[in-house]
Amino acid sequence: xxxxxxxxxxxxxxxxxxxxxxxxxxxxxxxxxxxxxxxxxxxxxxxxxxxxxxxxxxxxxxxxxxxxxxxxxxxxxxxxxxxxxxxxxxxxxxxxxxxxxxxxxxxxxxxxxxxxxxxxxxxxxxxxxxxxxxxxxxxxxxxxxxxxxxxxxxxxxxxxxxxxxxxxxxxxxxxxxxxxxxxxxxxxxxxxxxxxxxxxxxxxxxxxxxxxxxxxxxxxxxxxxxxxxxxxxxxxxxxxxxxxxxxxxxxxxxxxxxxxxxxxxxxxxxxxxxxxxxxxxxxxxxxxxxxxxxxxxxxxxxxxxxxxxxxxxxxxxxxxxxxxxxxxxxxxxxxxxxxxxxxxxxxxxxxxxxxxxxxxxxxxxxxxxxxxxxxxxxxxxxxxxxxxxxxxxxxxxxxxxxxxxxxxxxxxxxxxxxxxxxxxxxxxxxxxxxxxxxxxxxxxxxxxxxxxxxxxxxxxxxxxxxxxxxxxxxxxxxxxxxxxxxxxxxxxxxxxxxxxxxxxxxxxxxxxxxxxxxxxxxxxxxxxxxxxxxxxxxxxxxxxxxxxxxxxxxxxxxxxxxxxxxxxxxxxxxxxxxxxxxxxxxxxxxxxxxxxxxxxxxxxxxxxxxxxxxxxxxxxxxxxxxxxxxxxxxxxxxxxxxxxxxxxxxxxxxxxxxxxxxxxxxxxxxxxxxxxxxxxxxxxxxxxxxxxxxxxxxxxxxxxxxxxxxxxxxxxxxxxxxxxxxxxxxxxxxx
Numbered sequence: 001x002x003x004x005x006x007x008x009x010x011x012x013x014x015x016x017x018x019x020x021x022x023x024x025x026x027x028x029x030x031x032x033x034x035x036x037x038x039x040x041x042x043x044x045x046x047x048x049x050x051x052x053x054x055x056x057x058x059x060x061x062x063x064x065x066x067x068x069x070x071x072x073x074x075x076x077x078x079x080x081x082x083x084x085x086x087x088x089x090x091x092x093x094x095x096x097x098x099x100x101x102x103x104x105x106x107x108x109x110x111x112x113x114x115x116x117x118x119x120x121x122x123x124x125x126x127x128x129x130x131x132x133x134x135x136x137x138x139x140x141x142x143x144x145x146x147x148x149x150x151x152x153x154x155x156x157x158x159x160x161x162x163x164x165x166x167x168x169x170x171x172x173x174x175x176x177x178x179x180x181x182x183x184x185x186x187x188x189x190x191x192x193x194x195x196x197x198x199x200x201x202x203x204x205x206x207x208x209x210x211x212x213x214x215x216x217x218x219x220x221x222x223x224x225x226x227x228x229x230x231x232x233x234x235x236x237x238x239x240x241x242x243x244x245x246x247x248x249x250x251x252x253x254x255x256x257x258x259x260x261x262x263x264x265x266x267x268x269x270x271x272x273x274x275x276x277x278x279x280x281x282x283x284x285x286x287x288x289x290x291x292x293x294x295x296x297x298x299x300x301x302x303x304x305x306x307x308x309x310x311x312x313x314x315x316x317x318x319x320x321x322x323x324x325x326x327x328x329x330x331x332x333x334x335x336x337x338x339x340x341x342x343x344x345x346x347x348x349x350x351x352x353x354x355x356x357x358x359x360x361x362x363x364x365x366x367x368x369x370x371x372x373x374x375x376x377x378x379x380x381x382x383x384x385x386x387x388x389x390x391x392x393x394x395x396x397x398x399x400x401x402x403x404x405x406x407x408x409x410x411x412x413x414x415x416x417x418x419x420x421x422x423x424x425x426x427x428x429x430x431x432x433x434x435x436x437x438x439x440x441x442x443x444x445x446x447x448x449x450x451x452x453x454x455x456x457x458x459x460x461x462x463x464x465x466x467x468x469x470x471x472x473x474x475x476x477x478x479x480x481x482x483x484x485x486x487x488x489x490x491x492x493x494x495x496x497x498x499x500x501x502x503x504x505x506x507x508x509x510x511x512x513x514x515x516x517x518x519x520x521x522x523x524x525x526x527x528x529x530x531x532x533x534x535x536x537x538x539x540x541x542x543x544x545x546x547x548x549x550x551x552x553x554x555x556x557x558x559x560x561x562x563x564x565x566x567x568x569x570x571x572x573x574x575x576x577x578x579x580x581x582x583x584x585x586x587x588x589x590x591x592x593x594x595x596x597x598x599x600x601x602x603x604x605x606x607x608x609x610x611x612x613x614x615x616x617x618x619x620x621x622x623x624x625x626x627x628x629x630x631x632x633x634x635x636x637x638x639x640x641x642x643x644x645x646x647x648x649x650x651x652x653x654x655x656x657x658x659x660x661x662x663x664x665x666x667x668x669x670x671x672x673x674x675x676x677x678x679x680x681x682x683x684x685x686x687x688x689x690x691x692x693x694x695x696x697x698x699x700x701x702x703x704x705x706x707x708x709x710x711x712x713x714x715x716x717x718x719x720x721x722x723x724x725x726x727x728x729x730x731x732x733x734x735x
Contacts, residue, residue: 038209038224038675040189045247047239049341050365055415061370069278069372071319071419079126079317086122086487091115093480106447113440120433121488123426124310128491131313131377135498138378146271150187152250154270154330159237161195161230163257165208166649167642168192171260173212174641176220178263187270189221189249193237195230199659199716202226206675207656208649215648225677228721234326235342235358246333256327259286260638262381269330269376280335280371281363284328284382285311289631289639293388294612294621295528298521300386301627305518306495308377315375321367321419322375326359328382332371336362339369345409349548350402356549357403360427361410364420383631383639389561389613390528391569394535399549401431401539434536441598445580448587492518508630517627527608530601534573561613563606570605577602659716660704663730673723690718694725703733 063069094114098107156175160168169192176190192209196202209224216222227240238254246252251273253266261269265284273279285307288300315322340362345352355361363373387393404427411424496518500506506514581599584591592599601608611617621627631639657668682688694715701707707729711719719725 035671035674036213039191039677040223040245040248042244043246043248044244045242045337047243047337047341049343050339052343052410052413055368055413057415060368060415063370063372064277068276069320071321072317075130075317075319076419079130079313080123082126082129083119083122086125087115087119090118090122090480090483090487093476093483097476097480104450106443106450110440110443110447113436113443116436117433117440118484118487120429121484125487125490127313127317128309128494129313130316131309131311131491132494132498134312134316134377135308136501139501150184150267150270150274152187152270152274153248154188154251154253155241155246155249155333156188156190156253156255156266157193157238157241158191158255158257158259159193159195159234160205160257161234162198162201163196165201165205166646166653168205168257169208169212169649170646171258171642172222173215173645174638175261175263175266176216176222178638178641179266180216180219182263182267184263184267184270185220188253188266189223191241191245192222192224193241194224194226195233195237196226197230197714197717199713199720202717202720203656203658203662204653206672207652209675210671211649211652215645224675226675226721227677228679228718232342232354233356235355235362239341242333242337246337249333251330252333252336253330254327256384258385259328260289260383260636260642261328262383262636262638265379265381268379272376273330273332276372278370278372279332279374280339280366280369281322281324281329281331281373283322283324283363283373283375284379285375285377286325286328286382286384287380287629287631288386289383289636290385291388291618292615293618294524294614294627295390295393296386296388297618297621297627298524298612300629300631301517301521302525304629304631305499305514306492309491309495309498311375312377315377318375318419318423320372320374321417321423322363322373323423324359324363324366324373326357328384331366335366335369335371339371340365345406348546350543350546351406351409355403355406355410357400357406357427360404360407360424364410364413364416364424367417367420368415381636381638383636388615390531390535390609391561391565391613393532394539394569397431397532397536398539398542401536402543402549404428404431405540405543431536431540434533435540437533438537441580441595445583445587445591445595448591449583489522492522505630508633509628510625513625513628517625520621520626524612526597527601527604528612530577530598531570531573531605531608533598534576534602538572561610563610566606566609566613570609573602573605577605659708659720659729660734662720663704663726663732664734669726669730672720673726676721676723676726679722688718690714691722691725694719694722695728698725698728698732701732703735704729705735707732 091111091114094111095103098111103111156172158168158172172190172192176185176188179185179188192205194202194205196205205224205226209222213222225241227237230237232239238252242252251270253261253269255261261284269282269284272282286303287307288296288303291297291300342355342358342361344354347353367373387396407424407428411421411428496514499509499514500511509517577599580595580602581592584595584599622632635643657665657672662668662672694711697710697715698707698719701710708716719729
């Protein structure tokens, strides 16, 4: 184990003069030279904090190729104008439905809420139509294969936070080895940027990193850095890299811990950056893979079948003012360093403080500085994973919801392009839509109960010949209902048609299976929708009450959740379903039928959550071919390579040295200290309380094991990141 994990013999394939000297070993394995450092030599750069309220257009760079870099006004007029027309038509119809005898205050409220909810689906509809036409036109085009080595250098960044190191490093190896097989290895360096706080996971990361260096020797240059304090979370992690190392590279390819990108796509992203001097950021559209539960497979199916239509539509009309989703995107280093330094928002969390959803804002700032931001909807081979249960979805969305609501403070920032502001508002709207939908249901219910229980005022104070009957135009109501269904399901229908027109994809999935999967996805998603509506509504109220989400790692593998936890998580959803059923029943069985999708979803929240989060249920539907995607039949090469590499990293992690061995074994200590990040200078009088406690506990101990037993988890994490504390711990007797 030591020869493979603790003491890799990997030598830099480039032989950079700035790289630390390689380690050397005596024949018996004794370390006779310094081990290789975890990171290359620093190349500091200033990354100025951007002001949201002071900006001069004179500082904006000018496009090198204006014709190529400016977006089409016609495309935006078609998509947005059509959406406005749809909303106007639907609102007019709704007003005619309600205003047969004049609008009451409750009817006005219903009309306003309907307009807001309909506007959301109308934009998705018109954008989906544009995306469908774009995909169909692209089916006839041949994909280019430009030859020759890349002339620029790209740093591939994989931030990680308490993730499974075996997964992280297996994925990184699959991508790095694939790029090297294409002959483009020298153009890329690979960085694991850890913000891990769990000391056991941190030591596992080191073991996996040393194994990766050994396995990728001569194929890729691999680096690792763990921050001692994870200030500003992922955004702060990337910013730290930018200030210390990024200026040595032309581009940064930013990943997530579950990201996988095909080597061909990685190279093509770098080549597009080379070819377009105005390009600041290029975002791929990730497909979801490796899902085992029903929830994960539903999301994978939806993103594979409907996602391309929605994503291509968004790319078609946003043009140079696209968006950034925080990962699986390549960024021009110069643009990011100069334009994307994030400020802290005024006030305290959850609205103030560090920006959580940094990606939208970084894209807006890069565009404000005069660079383009594009969505590469035509590039396949970008993958990620998804939460395995409804509960995990809720936990993730709680964090995303808080981050998106912070954007309320950013929308009025000076100098932003109006499309960038629209992206921010759409992000806010994706969560505000849930309470708006809930309010629409409650307002409609109140309108029905008002008509049923409150005696209407047939004659007002003013003279009138005939009474004012409280009536609703039923014919218009059904017509409006049909229009709403058409607008709602158009992106799904067009996505399925576009998928069926793709012959290779259709052959892998089967036409009839696709249609059955679409119907199944519609039913299950309809049952899940009211649950997620209350989840998002609860998240918004929690944020408004001032509760911060914190930062927790996301579960990715195990979909099993104990029934007791499911009951606790969904108890209020079931109670809400009972209340909605009772209120509708007070009016009529017809109203119960109209509200049955929402009522059923809430009443059955517990079995829906349990079944959709079960791996056995997911495996059953996979066997019968429901929700099948092409990536299930023909697993992408990069995914297969990652799966094949994972056992080697699991074995390396199983034999990792613990803290006691690192403190007592000079060889293990030397290897560990070579990977420890440099500590920032400390001002006199400023004491780190965690470090002070660790020093006190080590000072009280009479041996290494006793000292470790005194340390809390946070103190252990500080010790392994502090060379002086490692030395202090190692000075104690080993037993």
